[in-house]
Amino acid sequence: MIFDILTLLPEVCAAYVKASILGRAQKAGLIEVRMTNIRDFAFDRHRTVDDAPYGGGNGMVMKVEPLVAALESLAGNPRPRIVLMAPQGRPFDQEMAAELAGLERLVIICGRYEGIDERVRKLAVDQEISLGDFVLSGGELPALAVVDAVSRLIPGVLGGECSASADSFSDGLLEHPHYTRPPEFRGLGVPEVLTSGNHGAIERWRRKESLRRTLIKRPELLEKAPLGPEDHKLLAEIRGETDGAEPG
Ligand code: SAH
Numbered sequence: 001m002i003f004d005i006l007t008l009l010p011e012v013c014a015a016y017v018k019a020s021i022l023g024r025a026q027k028a029g030l031i032e033v034r035m036t037n038i039r040d041f042a043f044d045r046h047r048t049v050d051d052a053p054y055g056g057g058n059g060m061v062m063k064v065e066p067l068v069a070a071l072e073s074l075a076g077n078p079r080p081r082i083v084l085m086a087p088q089g090r091p092f093d094q095e096m097a098a099e100l101a102g103l104e105r106l107v108i109i110c111g112r113y114e115g116i117d118e119r120v121r122k123l124a125v126d127q128e129i130s131l132g133d134f135v136l137s138g139g140e141l142p143a144l145a146v147v148d149a150v151s152r153l154i155p156g157v158l159g160g161e162c163s164a165s166a167d168s169f170s171d172g173l174l175e176h177p178h179y180t181r182p183p184e185f186r187g188l189g190v191p192e193v194l195t196s197g198n199h200g201a202i203e204r205w206r207r208k209e210s211l212r213r214t215l216i217k218r219p220e221l222l223e224k225a226p227l228g229p230e231d232h233k234l235l236a237e238i239r240g241e242t243d244g245a246e247p248g
Helices: 009-019 021-025 065-071 095-100 118-124 141-150 199-217 219-224 229-240
Strands: 002-007 034-039 081-091 105-110 128-129
Touching: 002 009, 002 065, 002 141, 009 034, 009 141, 021 034, 021 141, 065 105, 065 118, 081 118, 081 141, 095 128, 095 141, 105 141, 128 141, 199 219, 199 229
Parallel strands: 002 034, 002 105, 081 105, 081 128
Antiparallel strands: none
């Protein structure tokens, strides 16, 4: 999958993309993340990318021409999906990540200043995505969040040693807790079942703790999650447990 990030800060994006899993995935040829510096498409001597808003007021607005020229430089067949990172967009979630992971190409526009000239939206943007109900000073962090979450879902990116299928949200639930060595730390042990070697019991424990966490931390997710009869039994058990607190 090819990602194109349109930004005024390509070096910021490149630094993150080079690191860890994304860097490895690029080396392996599973993804390609390209940066386009919007400033390269400014047409005046000063390479201006922003201007004062019509109607007055504070802040600057990203100009339409450099952005549209940058987008047109990326045109291809098939036409890539063009998304704009914006606090007004639909909140990003795992389901959206999974949908985007099915694309061959994704172009992501990062805004700066007060945002972009509305005509870019009208002319070119297919979808607006928000990272959440807060305002950042640029679209770079949200764009990188999208590239990261989508890349994890591309087969091979996480390698054989881990998989996205058990991650939180992938089955509508939060993930179960994890433990690794040592077996005891400051008086805190590890749930016995995890060292029992009994895979059936371990799976059951993980499913139950996944349900418990979701019930405690994000109960609204349970209403939408696809639950089977065994899950309802586990939930009944959890509700019947007097401590009701975090798993031991
Ligand atoms: N004045 C705008 C915010 C501009 S913030 C408004 O009120 O809607 C500058 C840029 O940062 C935006 O164009 C967008 O690309 C990015 N940005 C800020 N917060 C964001 C968020 N929560 N999700 C996605 N992008 C965001």
